[in-house]
Amino acid sequence: MKSKFWALVIGLVAVTVLFSGCTTNNPSNNKDILVVYSCGGPTEAVSEVNSEFEKEYGVEIRFTGAAAGTLRKSLEAGAYADVFLPRSVMHSEVLEKAGLMNPDYKVYMFTDWVIVTPKGNPKEISTMEDLLRNDVKVYTNTKSTIPAKNAMAPKAELIDKIYEKTSKDHDCYRKMMMDVVNSNTDAALVERRLTTLNGVAGNVEVIDLPRETMAPQIGIFSVGVMSYSKQKELAYKYQEFLLSEKAQNILQKHGFITLNSKEGQYIFENYYPQYLSLNN
Structure with missing residues (x-):
C-alpha cells in the first residue's frame, strides 16, 4: 500500500x-x-x-x-x-x-528547532527536560512532515517521553502555534520559522536549544x-x-x-x- x-x-x-x-x-x-x-x-x-x-x-x-x-x-x-x-x-x-x-x-x-511558550514564559521553561515536568502541559505534532523527533534525532529518547505525556497531538503546526499564543498549552517544540508567522510573531517566548540537538541534514x-x-x-x-x-x-x-x-x-x-x- x-x-x-x-x-x-x-x-x-x-x-x-x-x-x-x-x-x-x-x-x-x-x-x-x-x-x-x-x-x-x-x-x-x-x-x-x-x-x-x-x-x-x-x-x-x-x-x-x-x-x-x-x-x-x-x-x-x-x-x-x-x-x-x-x-x-x-x-x-x-x-x-x-x-x-x-x-x-x-x-x-x-534552520533550528526551539521551545515556544506563551508570552512571559509563565512556567519558566528553559530546557527540553523541563517539558517533562508534571506542571507543564505540552502539545506536539508527530504527524508533520518533519516532526520534532526527526529534526532533533540526537534527542530522540527524550522526545519520545515528551510525546508520551503530550496533552494534544496536533495535525497542523499553525494550529498548535495559536494554542501556544492563546495559552492553551505551556510549551511546544517547533522550527524557529514558525515563530515569525502572522499572529505568532511577538506573541510567544522563544527558548533557544543547543545546535547539537539538530539532525545535521535537516x-x-x-x-x-x-x-x-x-x-x-x-x-x-x-x-x-x-x-x-x-x-x-x-x-x-x-x-x-x-x-x-x-x-x-x-x-x-x-x-x-x-x-x-x-x-x-
Missing part, C-alpha cells in the same frame, strides 16, 4: 511539473519562465524571494513547494525543474550522482541547477540571487539562519566543514 501511495504522489507531482517544464521555452506574456522546486518548510520565505527575483529580472517563476524527498523522487522519475532547493545537501548529492543536477550546488541557509538547505535545464543562464542568476543580501535578508526575516550572517558562518564552519568547499 505504501509503495502505491508514493507512486501516486510522485506521479501527480511529476505530471504537474512536466507540464510546467514544457512551457519553459514558450514564455507567457513575453516573459522567460523559470521552474523552481523547493522543500515545503521555507515556502513563504522563498515565495517572497521569488517575487523579488521576478521584479528584478522581468521573468515568471513557476514554483512548487513540497517535501524534499517527494520532489527529488519526482525529478528522478523525469519531472522538470530548472532549480531545486532541498532541505539537506544529501538530496543534491544524490541528484548530482544521477547526472540530474550540476555539481556546483550551494548551501544557502540553515538543519541545512542547498540550491542547485538541474543539468538538463533549458534556462541555465537564468537558473544560475537565481542561484546567485538566493545568496544575495536582498534574498538573505528576506530569509532571515522568516526565521532562518542565513549563510551570510555571523551565526550562519559559525554554523557552517563548525557543524558542516565537509561542505565548505561548495561555496568557495
Whole structure:
C-alpha cells in the first residue's frame, strides 16, 4: 500500500511539473519562465524571494513547494525543474550522482528547532527536560512532515517521553502555534520559522536549544541547477540571487539562519566543514 501511495504522489507531482517544464521555452506574456522546486518548510520565505527575483529580472517563476524527498523522487522519475532547493545537501548529492543536477550546488541557509511558550514564559521553561515536568502541559505534532523527533534525532529518547505525556497531538503546526499564543498549552517544540508567522510573531517566548540537538541534514538547505535545464543562464542568476543580501535578508526575516550572517558562518564552519568547499 505504501509503495502505491508514493507512486501516486510522485506521479501527480511529476505530471504537474512536466507540464510546467514544457512551457519553459514558450514564455507567457513575453516573459522567460523559470521552474523552481523547493522543500515545503521555507515556502513563504522563498515565495517572497521569488517575487523579488521576478521584479528584478522581468521573468515568471513557476514554483512548487513540497517535501524534499517527494520532489527529488519526482525529478528522478523525469519531472522538470530548472532549480531545486532541498532541505539537506544529501538530496543534491544524490541528484548530482544521477547526472540530474550540476555539481556546483550551494548551501544557502540553515534552520533550528526551539521551545515556544506563551508570552512571559509563565512556567519558566528553559530546557527540553523541563517539558517533562508534571506542571507543564505540552502539545506536539508527530504527524508533520518533519516532526520534532526527526529534526532533533540526537534527542530522540527524550522526545519520545515528551510525546508520551503530550496533552494534544496536533495535525497542523499553525494550529498548535495559536494554542501556544492563546495559552492553551505551556510549551511546544517547533522550527524557529514558525515563530515569525502572522499572529505568532511577538506573541510567544522563544527558548533557544543547543545546535547539537539538530539532525545535521535537516538543519541545512542547498540550491542547485538541474543539468538538463533549458534556462541555465537564468537558473544560475537565481542561484546567485538566493545568496544575495536582498534574498538573505528576506530569509532571515522568516526565521532562518542565513549563510551570510555571523551565526550562519559559525554554523557552517563548525557543524558542516565537509561542505565548505561548495561555496568557495
